[in-house]
Amino acid sequence: MGTDEELLGRALALARRAWGATHPNPMVGALIVEDGEIVAEGWHARDGGPHAERVALAALGRPPRAGATMVVTLEPCSTAGRTGACCDAILRAGGVARVVIGATDPNPAHAGRGVDVLRAAGLAVTTGVRAEECAELNLIFNHWITTGRPFIAGKIATTRDGFSRPPQGADRWITGAAAREDVHYWRRLFPAIAVGAGTVRSDNPALTRRWREADGTVREDCGWRFVFDATLATAAGAEANWPRVYADAWKQRTIVVTSAAADASALARLETAGVRVWKMETTRGVAGWAEFSRRCAAERITGVYLEGGFELLADAARAGALDYGFWYRSPRESAAGWGGRVEWMFASGFRTERHGEDELLRGFFDRR
Numbered sequence: 001m002g003t004d005e006e007l008l009g010r011a012l013a014l015a016r017r018a019w020g021a022t023h024p025n026p027m028v029g030a031l032i033v034e035d036g037e038i039v040a041e042g043w044h045a046r047d048g049g050p051h052a053e054r055v056a057l058a059a060l061g062r063p064p065r066a067g068a069t070m071v072v073t074l075e076p077c078s079t080a081g082r083t084g085a086c087c088d089a090i091l092r093a094g095g096v097a098r099v100v101i102g103a104t105d106p107n108p109a110h111a112g113r114g115v116d117v118l119r120a121a122g123l124a125v126t127t128g129v130r131a132e133e134c135a136e137l138n139l140i141f142n143h144w145i146t147t148g149r150p151f152i153a154g155k156i157a158t159t160r161d162g163f164s165r166p167p168q169g170a171d172r173w174i175t176g177a178a179a180r181e182d183v184h185y186w187r188r189l190f191p192a193i194a195v196g197a198g199t200v201r202s203d204n205p206a207l208t209r210r211w212r213e214a215d216g217t218v219r220e221d222c223g224w225r226f227v228f229d230a231t232l233a234t235a236a237g238a239e240a241n242w243p244r245v246y247a248d249a250w251k252q253r254t255i256v257v258t259s260a261a262a263d264a265s266a267l268a269r270l271e272t273a274g275v276r277v278w279k280m281e282t283t284r285g286v287a288g289w290a291e292f293s294r295r296c297a298a299e300r301i302t303g304v305y306l307e308g309g310f311e312l313l314a315d316a317a318r319a320g321a322l323d324y325g326f327w328y329r330s331p332r333e334s335a336a337g338w339g340g341r342v343e344w345m346f347a348s349g350f351r352t353e354r355h356g357e358d359e360l361l362r363g364f365f366d367r368r
């Protein structure tokens with residue numbers, strides 16, 4: 001049999017099959033081991049669907065053999081939600097003598113309760129195996145379940161010396177293909193992407209998620225797309241000249257975040273076209289971000305990936321609204337005309353990764 005670490009590695013890979021698809025629930029992977037062999041696997045595929053432990057038990061199709069081990073990335077739930085408590089399911093199935101758990105339940109009201117229930121029933125329980133990876137898998141869920149607020153992460157790509165805004169006419173790509181592919185990987189995790197009006201004007205981005213499957217097929221889908229535009233200047237012109245996020249096949253997935261200063265005719269035309277508009281008092285500062293966060297929570301949008309540009313990120317950072325940051329740094333130096341200099345300091349969970357010739361620095365901010 002593999003070690004507990006190896007088995008948890010497999011369970012993590014199973015959990016990631018539902019990358020970005022389980023919100024507001026966590027991603028979870030589980031497997032059942034009998035006499036050293038993995039005999040069943042499962043993962044939580046979508047909100048409202050069966051939990052990973054139950055999927056693994058169902059996949060087995062018979063009661064586990066006496067002495068079996070259940071391996072699961074997240075502490076099994078001890079309270080019955082829509083799908084019943086997984087601890088009960090494990091105990092009722094019989095046979096399982098040991099449970100190996102990655103991360104404990106991040107919800108302080110539940111943490112450790114599943115472990116207690118299983119131990120009280122006489123099962124051996126090992127906790128904390130690859131706990132950090134298992135917890136990191138659910139950055140968004142962990143934040144949402146403990147605060148009731150969306151997890152707001154900023155992403156910025158800069159030159160080596162920290163500049164994010166290229167001069168007019170310069171090549172708009174700061175980082176290479178591998179880093180850009182990584183951005184799409186993280187876009188897929190988040191239920192929503194947000195950009196400022198300046199980025200819509202200069203780049204006319206699609207803000208969809210594009211990725212390649214293991215078999216080489218290229219796929220594209222679209223989560224929520226937020227455009228922060230206080231006056232609705234991005235929708236002022238004729239519809240024929242609108243940016244693609246107001247006109248493409250996914251325009252119903254676009255929400256324009258605007259203010260009391262919004263142009264009334266642009267607002268009406270956007271709504272007629274099927275684009276949603278959130279009119280707030282202001283889109284800026286502490287008040288703007290607090291209202292944005294409340295509105296996201298009301299719609300169960302549990303995570304937002306702020307893709308830029310600099311002005312939007314700077315305002316979010318100043319307002320203390322950023323929970324997490326992804327900073328891609330290219331080896332290229334800035335030159336005359338570059339703007340938007342960032343120097344992010346992470347408070348915890350700091351990681352560095354290499355993507356091609358670029359470096360990703362990521363971690364949690366100290367949120368006020």
Ligand SMILES: NC(=O)c1ccc[n+]([C@@H]2O[C@H](COP(=O)([O-])OP(=O)(O)OC[C@H]3O[C@@H](n4cnc5c(N)ncnc54)[C@H](OP(=O)(O)O)[C@@H]3O)[C@@H](O)[C@H]2O)c1
Nearest residue numbers: 156157196197198199228229230283308309310311312315
């Ligand atoms: N390096 C990167 O990772 C990256 C990422 C994206 C874009 N870019 C580049 O950055 C440039 C655009 O960035 P930018 O800084 O000029 O513009 P931006 O941040 O995309 O948009 C700024 C505009 O958004 C509106 N806005 C609404 N609410 C806001 C808020 N809370 N905070 C800030 N702005 C708010 C403002 O216009 P109103 O006041 O009219 O609403 C403001 O002028 C482009 O060159 C683009 O290619 C770089």
